[in-house]
Ligand SMILES: Nc1ncnc2c1ncn2[C@@H]1O[C@H](COP(=O)(O)OP(=O)(O)OP(=O)(O)O)[C@@H](O)[C@H]1O
């Protein structure tokens with residue numbers, strides 16, 4: 001199988017805040033991410049996760065080391081604004097929507113630099129909102145949306161210029177578990193259907209488990225870099241849909257399980273384990 005092209009490559013990436021004995025926020029990070037990967041970045045508070053994401057998105061500059069994103073050496077990119085609007089899309093914990101603009105207007109903001117008619121911009125923004133399931137919230141103001149819906153608008157906005165990479169810093173940090181699941185399902189769907197590469201910083205193990213790969217950062221260094229077995233995950237997803245899955249994972253007792261003896265339940269468990 002041909003390997004996908006490399007979209008992120010860092011060599012000995014270092015970031016020191018302050019001078020001399022300042023904070024080593026990143027300390028020699030070597031990371032390769034290929035097109036279409038869905039990577040979770042985990043690690044304790046202060047370990048350097050946001051610093052890494054900000055450097056990949058050219059919101060911050062490294063002190064040392066090389067950072068290549070989508071074939072461009074960030075140190076040599078002349079027009080960083082253009083890089084930021086064309087190559088990467090950002091989603092933050094706080095959605096950062098403009099409170100005085102409607103959903104559809106917020107999504108049009110990054111399109112202002114494009115050479116498009118107003119009507120084409122609006123059409124594209126409407127399509128994107130449809131894609132994230134907000135076709136019926138086009139003209140709502142951010143204050144009239146739920147937290148999960150605002151985050152969907154932010155995702156639609158991040159997708160506006162069809163970036164190669166979406167960088168998301170705690171995108172579900174402010175959401176309850178149901179909205180978190182919905183946002184993660186949406187991100188995975190966008191990843192599968194459009195091949196967009198995702199790098200998602202999270203503290204939430206349930207979010208990280210939805211990724212293909214978990215990079216763990218500690219004290220500015222990569223402590224672990226693990227691929228998640230997708231086959232297992234697919235099985236787990238299927239399992240979640242079964243009555244037994246609901247009972248175990250959601251602590252709910254679906255009607256189908258009521259009255260089943262231990263023997264029948266054990267049979268179902270064996271069935272699942274055989275697959276895994
Ligand atoms: N602008 C700055 N000036 C000085 N130090 C900074 C600055 N930004 C971050 N740091 C320091 O760099 C280290 C890494 O910070 P970073 O924000 O990357 O952590 P993080 O892993 O994202 O943490 P959290 O999970 O709390 O968001 C921290 O020790 C922090 O104090």
Ligand SMILES: [Mg+2]
Pocket residue numbers: 049050051169
């Ligand atoms: Mg952070």
